[in-house]
Amino acid sequence: MTEKPRIFIVSDSIGETAQYVVDATVSQFNGYLDSKRFSYVQTTRELNNIIKKATEQKTLIAYTLIDPRLREEIATLARKNNIYAVDIMGPMMEAFEEFFQKKPRLQPGLVHRLDKDYFKRVEAMEFTVKYDDSNDDRGVKEADVVLIGVSRTSKTPMCIYLSYRGYKAANIPLVPEVEPTPLIYENPDNKVIGLTIDPLLLNEIRQERLKSLGIDPESSYASIDRINVELEYAEKTMEKIGCPVIDVTNKSIEESANEVIDYLNG
Numbered sequence: 001m002t003e004k005p006r007i008f009i010v011s012d013s014i015g016e017t018a019q020y021v022v023d024a025t026v027s028q029f030n031g032y033l034d035s036k037r038f039s040y041v042q043t044t045r046e047l048n049n050i051i052k053k054a055t056e057q058k059t060l061i062a063y064t065l066i067d068p069r070l071r072e073e074i075a076t077l078a079r080k081n082n083i084y085a086v087d088i089m090g091p092m093m094e095a096f097e098e099f100f101q102k103k104p105r106l107q108p109g110l111v112h113r114l115d116k117d118y119f120k121r122v123e124a125m126e127f128t129v130k131y132d133d134s135n136d137d138r139g140v141k142e143a144d145v146v147l148i149g150v151s152r153t154s155k156t157p158m159c160i161y162l163s164y165r166g167y168k169a170a171n172i173p174l175v176p177e178v179e180p181t182p183l184i185y186e187n188p189d190n191k192v193i194g195l196t197i198d199p200l201l202l203n204e205i206r207q208e209r210l211k212s213l214g215i216d217p218e219s220s221y222a223s224i225d226r227i228n229v230e231l232e233y234a235e236k237t238m239e240k241i242g243c244p245v246i247d248v249t250n251k252s253i254e255e256s257a258n259e260v261i262d263y264l265n266g
Contacts, residue, residue: 003057006034010050010063010074015039018064018088041065044073051077061085066093066104120166128163131170132156139170140183140191145264147171148184148238149195150230151221152205154248154256158195161257167264176233187241193260194238194245199227201249 009018015037026033038050054061061083065071071090078085093104131139140146144167147155151173159169172180184192206222220226238245244263248256
């Protein structure tokens with residue numbers, strides 16, 4: 001049996017940059033690839049060990065190494081061992097150096113330093129977890145943005161993404177039988193944003209959700225009649241608030257969240 005190809009992610013820092021690029025690329029090929037991350041690589045010995053492991057199975061190496069010496073070393077080792085290796089950051093750094101006529105600082109992990117922005121993100125994430133799927137006035141008052149919508153419109157993952165970008169994001173589910181906090185109708189600081197979705201797609205999403213929980217997918221929660229009732233109620237609520245509405249149909253979390261950020265930045 002042929003072994004499945006895999007990807008090694010090599011970095012002299014955490015490796016999140018390379019991981020993000022790899023994940024985004026893999027998504028374009030409608031498949032899943034095993035990946036292994038090697039973080040904080042600093043020596044030739046470590047590179048040799050990684051290359052040795054890569055020769056044991058069909059492997060592509062994606063790397064972000066700031067040190068030119070390490071970049072050259074891994075490229076040389078990969079060529080000698082017939083391993084496909086991709087330098088994710090090197091070409092960009094070289095282009096910047098040539099364009100701006102300045103030398104890079106060559107310090108791994110600068111983007112992950114424990115600066116004010118880092119602690120702001122941590123605070124935002126803690127806030128988002130606290131006020132996830134909540135109807136609490138404090139969440140509305142203290143949030144930078146409040147997402148509202150019916151169940152399974154990606155409110156929670158969007159809030160998590162926004163919190164990683166430093167925004168305190170709360171979300172409130174809209175259910176016809178439960179009146180939301182009156183504070184959202186005041187829409188303080190124009191922070192409330194509505195989410196909507198195509199009813200047929202929502203029907204599929206809810207059915208799959210119920211299947212994953214071992215529940216009958218034909219229950220009322222996933223019925224098209226119930227979905228239409230909820231979406232109509234949500235639409236009327238958003239009209240009453242006067243908030244912007246984002247249609248998340250067939251959009252990625254990042255795409256929809258960036259629309260939210262565009263609204264916030266006005």
